[in-house]
Amino acid sequence: MASVRPLQQLLIEPVATLIEELSRLPGIGPKTASRLTFHLLRSSETQSQALAQAIINVKDQVTWCTRCFNIAMSDLCPICADSTRDQSRIVVVEEPLDVLAVERTEVYRGLYHVLHGHIAPLEGIYREHLRIAELLQRLQTEPVEEVILATNPNTEGEATAYLLLKDLAPWGIRVTRLARGLPTGGDLEWADAETLGSALQGRREIA
Amino acid sequence: MASVRPLQQLLIEPVATLIEELSRLPGIGPKTASRLTFHLLRSSETQSQALAQAIINVKDQVTWCTRCFNIAMSDLCPICADSTRDQSRIVVVEEPLDVLAVERTEVYRGLYHVLHGHIAPLEGIYREHLRIAELLQRLQTEPVEEVILATNPNTEGEATAYLLLKDLAPWGIRVTRLARGLPTGGDLEWADAETLGSALQGRREIA
DSSP: OTTHHHHHHHSOHHHHHHHHHHHTSTTOOHHHHHHHHHHHHHSOHHHHHHHHHHHHHHHHHOEEOTTTOSEESSSSOHHHHOTTSOTTEEEEESSHHHHHHHHHHOOOOSEEEEOSSOOBGGGTBOGGGTTHHHHHHHHHHSOOOEEEEOOOSSHHHHHHHHHHHHHHGGGTOEEEEOOOSOOTTOOGGGOOHHHHHHHHHTOOOOO | OTTHHHHHHHSOHHHHHHHHHHHTSTTOOHHHHHHHHHHHHHSOHHHHHHHHHHHHHHHHHOEEOTTTOSEESSSSOTTTTOTTSOTTEEEEESSHHHHHHHHHHOOOOSEEEEOSSOOBGGGTBOGGGTTHHHHHHHHHHSOOOEEEEOOOSSHHHHHHHHHHHHHHGGGTOEEEEOOOSOOTTOOGGGOOHHHHHHHHHTOOOOO
């Protein structure tokens, strides 16, 4: 933010304000914010109106699904509202974007549960900040046979999965997690030792 | 845009629309657009309202200075409207952001002229697309003694400066350009040959 201040002295107010607002977004520094602002200044009235309206609409019209906490426009998200989906499986993810990632694979037809984060005690994020209680609640009322843990394959994701594993143990349902191994299209030579190790441990018979 | 299409099938409409609108901005791909969208979804109503309003205000309230084509809120930009500025010098730049860059140096108290681009015949940008005629017009009505060419130190900027130099020659006024040399804080070892060559040719007596 340090370089925004001198700009504000030189810039006319609406330009300075937009640069400041854009700088608040994650991954957008003052330089990118300036560039975007001047791009919008030069772009058509229609384009910038459409962008402003889209920001307002997303806040006005989008909410969280009361069942799985995915994005939704009404009580239930499109996936929860779809009764043709397999009601016996729940994929647990950290963020709504992860739902999209799994959906894109087109190999899963069950339900989801979005935790909205991962355990990170150093950042002050504990289990009560995640939608874990709501997941356990679902096990009481829904015919769940399998919970598939799909938290991120990093330290925080692993810690979160481990915590969930303990929570889910008493329920006597099947708990699985995504396979570890070589990413498709990858190069053996460039795989890190951890990934290659997982791929070796998880090796499978060629059918 | 390729990865936006599958998202749209899965995503609810307002989210898909915002991702699409953000993807239109320069340097923002579909992945960044998704991240920003979900950030806005999670952020406070106030923050997203402020951003939307700032975008609308910038288009509604900001225009181009009728004299120098810098950003302005009325007929003249704050610099042109300031009669204490040295009216005999004009720094010619490509973009309004360049005005800010020069202002930040705090070593210049004259006026500006913003070309709004550079010559790029391959991209179909010719002299008539730039505010060159308006610059020459100013020489007729304003007490200009020096024009300082501050186009970018790259091929297009150089070509534009060369063109301006030819245009300005008949006017018999002083035409200068920014010095070339080593950037302050730079490392001799890492300077490219062109820059180091300019620094040698432009060497000065130690006072």
